[in-house]
Amino acid sequence: MTIIEHLEELRYRLVVSAFAFFVGSIIAYLFYRPIIDLLKLPLDKSGDISGIHVVLNVQGVTSGFLVRLKVSIFAGFMLALPVILYQLWRFITPGLEEKEKRFALPFVLGSMGLFALGAVFAYIVLPQALGFLLGFTKPFKPIIFIDQYVGFVSFMVLAFGITFEFPMLLLFLAAVGIVSSQQLRKLRRHAVVAVTIIAAVATPSQDPYSLILMAVPLYVMYEGALLIMRFIMKK
Numbered sequence: 704m705t706i707i708e709h710l711e712e713l714r715y716r717l718v719v720s721a722f723a724f725f726v727g728s729i730i731a732y733l734f735y736r737p738i739i740d741l742l743k744l745p746l747d748k749s750g751d752i753s754g755i756h757v758v759l760n761v762q763g764v765t766s767g768f769l770v771r772l773k774v775s776i777f778a779g780f781m782l783a784l785p786v787i788l789y790q791l792w793r794f795i796t797p798g799l800e801e802k803e804k805r806f807a808l809p810f811v812l813g814s815m816g817l818f819a820l821g822a823v824f825a826y827i828v829l830p831q832a833l834g835f836l837l838g839f840t841k842p843f844k845p846i847i848f849i850d851q852y853v854g855f856v857s858f859m860v861l862a863f864g865i866t867f868e869f870p871m872l873l874l875f876l877a878a879v880g881i882v883s884s885q886q887l888r889k890l891r892r893h894a895v896v897a898v899t900i901i902a903a904v905a906t907p908s909q910d911p912y913s914l915i916l917m918a919v920p921l922y923v924m925y926e927g928a929l930l931i932m933r934f935i936m937k938k
């Protein structure tokens with residue numbers, strides 16, 4: 704393919720991804736109430752942990768509408784993610800060899816599964832993380848605005864979801880011959896340090912619960928990626 708053809712292909716993939724994101728955002732906008740109730744649930748559960756029950760507040764006349772837009776964009780991205788990942792792989796595929804192209808479907812499905820797993824982990828961690836952080840507000844009564852809370856939860860879910868793509872990145876690098884299972888096995892000690900640093904940087908709450916519950920699964924998935932490279936990808 705020429706450079707012009709590559710640019711045309713990139714434009715097409717971006718347009719399809721943007722359209723999927725737009726449609727997903729509209730759907731999320733229509734189902735705003737159940738989505739916002741789902742996002743508020745971890746805060747309600749955190750009250751049982753910290754003993755501090757917080758009522759979310761709205762600041763300003765336009766805040767309610769802006770929060771709805773923010774939630775719609777966040778949920779729209781989540782809904783459009785399968786299409787975006789598929790378009791990403793289709794853009795990369797022409798530059799790969801025939802034996803590497805067979806990983807297209809596993810790549811898309813695996814990426815979707817890992818992102819969803821990360822999002823679920825974030826949702827599990829949130830009540831503990833919020834309870835831990837709210838504990839420092841005693842003896843004061845915290846005032847939390849809904850736009851700040853939605854931003855925090857959205858970033859937390861995205862951070863876990865994106866970080867859980869780490870083993871898929873390793874498998875992709877192995878598929879194109881950049882790394883091997885032998886090389887990665889020699890770097891296990893470095894991997895422990897790396898996943899700890901990644902977890903510390905990626906968790907916006909900076910609490911020990913989030914860090915541990917991100918770092919441990921990441922290392923387990925690192926070892927799982929090594930097993931896949933060693934016993935499956937060689938075949």
